[in-house]
Amino acid sequence: MYFIVLVGPAGSGKTTLAGELAAYIESYGPSVARLNFDPAAETLSYDADVDVRSYVTAQEFMAKGLGPNGALIAAVDSLINHVFDIRRALEEIKPDYVIVDTPGQMELFAYRHGGPIVLNALTHGYPSVTVFLMDAIFFENPASIVSVLTLASSVAVRLQRPQINIVSKADLLMQDVLENVVTRLGEEGFLESLATSSESDLYTRALMLSLASALESAGFIGEVIPVSVNSRESMDALYAKIQQLLKGGEEEKYYDQRYEKD
Numbered sequence: 001m002y003f004i005v006l007v008g009p010a011g012s013g014k015t016t017l018a019g020e021l022a023a024y025i026e027s028y029g030p031s032v033a034r035l036n037f038d039p040a041a042e043t044l045s046y047d048a049d050v051d052v053r054s055y056v057t058a059q060e061f062m063a064k065g066l067g068p069n070g071a072l073i074a075a076v077d078s079l080i081n082h083v084f085d086i087r088r089a090l091e092e093i094k095p096d097y098v099i100v101d102t103p104g105q106m107e108l109f110a111y112r113h114g115g116p117i118v119l120n121a122l123t124h125g126y127p128s129v130t131v132f133l134m135d136a137i138f139f140e141n142p143a144s145i146v147s148v149l150t151l152a153s154s155v156a157v158r159l160q161r162p163q164i165n166i167v168s169k170a171d172l173l174m175q176d177v178l179e180n181v182v183t184r185l186g187e188e189g190f191l192e193s194l195a196t197s198s199e200s201d202l203y204t205r206a207l208m209l210s211l212a213s214a215l216e217s218a219g220f221i222g223e224v225i226p227v228s229v230n231s232r233e234s235m236d237a238l239y240a241k242i243q244q245l246l247k248g249g250e251e252e253k254y255y256d257q258r259y260e261k262d
């Protein structure tokens, strides 16, 4: 089993991509299990093979008096009690891939303890990759771009597994932004030049430049793949990268070569 964990801000397209990517991979032969990992999901655009809501729902915690955000956090934390049952359910299906559709409340993965602990317990012993979705809407100006890539790096630091950063809903990108920004993000010095070109005040620009420079010097950005569920071509690029990271040998990473294991 290989795990593909979809993480991204609210509404970035995780659930839609989970269903479309599963069908896309199946069209080439491998079997795929769809795992809904969002205890607060109301409707899903795919049929979940395993659904955490069979074990715990955010609504149960709201009934105990928590607000919607606190209830989701408590629900994800409490998944640790069910994670072995969820693994067993997946092991019975024995799919080639498991696609994990996570909740949109990013602080679960970027800042809190619960998200990474539960995900690590879920995927322990199996190769896994994070696909981080950055909505096309974030690619409108340098401040949003630097900010969403910084968020992507927080997730990478915390989940500690190979990560593919994608621009989701790429069909909504203007052609000019696709060609002159998104496809150039991996070029050395490009993010820094973008930060420098920002029309922010001096302090903000200096901060953005430092963040851009840190992300670049760590080799974090690499290739950012534009993906639209309407384009088979972009799904080809995503699937190729997923296979490269999952099967390309011992935990292939595209981070800075200086820190590779001996």
Ligand SMILES: Nc1nc2c(ncn2[C@@H]2O[C@H](COP(=O)(O)OP(=O)(O)OP(=O)(O)O)[C@@H](O)[C@H]2O)c(=O)[nH]1
Pocket (backbone or CB within 6 Å): 008, 009, 010, 011, 012, 013, 014, 015, 016, 017, 038, 102, 103, 104, 105, 168, 169, 170, 171, 172, 227, 228, 229, 230
């Ligand atoms: N144009 C376009 N819209 C998309 C694409 N993928 C998803 N959407 C739309 O984006 C909206 C949000 O999609 P979801 O898949 O529910 O996003 P999500 O990340 O699962 O949302 P939460 O679970 O609430 O965080 C829906 O209206 C989708 O139809 C895409 O590739 N292109």
Ligand SMILES: [Mg+2]
Pocket (backbone or CB within 6 Å): 014, 015, 016, 038, 041, 101, 102, 103, 104
């Ligand atoms: Mg969703």
